[in-house]
Amino acid sequence: MRIGELSRRTGVSERAxxxxxxxxxxxxxxxxxxxxxxxxxxxxxxxxxRVLLAAGLSIAQxxxxxxxMVDDDGLLLPSCPELVDELVKHRDRIGEAIDExxxxxxxxxxxxxxxxxxx
Amino acid sequence: MRIGELSRRTGVSERAxxxxxxxxxxxxxxxxxxxxxxxxxxxxxxxxxRVLLAAGLSIAQxxxxxxxMVDDDGLLLPSCPELVDELVKHRDRIGEAIDExxxxxxxxxxxxxxxxxxx
DNA sequence: CTAAACCTTGACGTTGATGTCAGAGTCAAG
DNA sequence: CTTGACTCTGACATCAACGTCAAGGTTTAG
Numbered sequence: 154m155r156i157g158e159l160s161r162r163t164g165v166s167e168r169a170x171x172x173x174x175x176x177x178x179x180x181x182x183x184x185x186x187x188x189x190x191x192x193x194x195x196x197x198x199x200x201x202x203r204v205l206l207a208a209g210l211s212i213a214q215x216x217x218x219x220x221x222m223v224d225d226d227g228l229l230l231p232s233c234p235e236l237v238d239e240l241v242k243h244r245d246r247i248g249e250a251i252d253e254x255x256x257x258x259x260x261x262x263x264x265x266x267x268x269x270x271x272x
Numbered sequence: 273m274r275i276g277e278l279s280r281r282t283g284v285s286e287r288a289x290x291x292x293x294x295x296x297x298x299x300x301x302x303x304x305x306x307x308x309x310x311x312x313x314x315x316x317x318x319x320x321x322r323v324l325l326a327a328g329l330s331i332a333q334x335x336x337x338x339x340x341m342v343d344d345d346g347l348l349l350p351s352c353p354e355l356v357d358e359l360v361k362h363r364d365r366i367g368e369a370i371d372e373x374x375x376x377x378x379x380x381x382x383x384x385x386x387x388x389x390x391x
Numbered sequence: 392c393t394a395a396a397c398c399t400t401g402a403c404g405t406t407g408a409t410g411t412c413a414g415a416g417t418c419a420a421g
Numbered sequence: 422c423t424t425g426a427c428t429c430t431g432a433c434a435t436c437a438a439c440g441t442c443a444a445g446g447t448t449t450a451g
Contacts, residue, residue: 208369260327
């Protein structure tokens with residue numbers, strides 16, 4: 154599919170989709186004309202990106218945490234690092250992101266509890 | 273106390289403190305000279321602001337939230353249930369992101385294990 | 392009284408994730 | 422072949438939450 158359809162199906166602007174590509178989050182193929190061609194798997198991929206962005210992660214963190222978005226069938230994309238070492242590092246970065254988010258969620262929980270007592 | 277001391281005691285820059293005032297989060301008194309004069313209660317107030325910011329709330333949301341949070345001498349406003357709702361939604365979004373990241377980490381773990389077995 | 396330290400209000404700079412617009416090429420239908 | 426929808430690459434605009442001066446007034450220690 155082309156960018157317009159992906160945009161409609163995900164609710165994400167074309168501008169944003171091009172921006173994600175610019176930062177390595179999406180790698181659509183190109184027609185000779187230059188038109189981007191996306192696969193079905195890019196629809197859930199965009200959804201994952203939005204979830205992480207909504208949670209407060211930056212594009213850079215998402216790039217670092219998900220250098221290889223896993224497909225529905227569980228296969229790695231061709232761009233993935235081969236060394237176990239690299240994979241371990243990536244997993245650890247994801248762990249850091251998780252820790253950050255859990256701390257944030259902890260803060261929110263405390264606030265919510267306090268407000269319930271006060272309100 | 274004046275702005276420098278509040279800045280030192282909270283670890284928040286003077287610029288940020290002035291910015292918070294600009295947006296209605298702090299209301300220090302003024303000397304005839306124009307110097308801001310803060311009360312002791314402003315120290316914990318600034319801490320609360322930082323916690324909310326760290327939890328991912330915007331200044332505008334905090335402005336709405338502060339009246340609900342005062343333990344000192346403030347009033348409670350009826351916008352509280354709405355606020356708690358928003359906070360809960362925000363927390364749930366973060367939970368979603370954590371789930372995504374944990375799934376990704378699980379995939380990476382499986383790949384790492386497979387690579388190790390395969391040599 | 393004076394110098395150092397502190398404070399004031401602008402006002403422009405920064406970063407991240409887009410919005411928006413211009414000028415131009417591409418594609419599908421009639 | 423032409424029209425209209427779609428897409429491309431810049432490039433400037435925006436918004437939040439500050440950082441960073443600049444130019445000048447205030448306070449306090451000695």
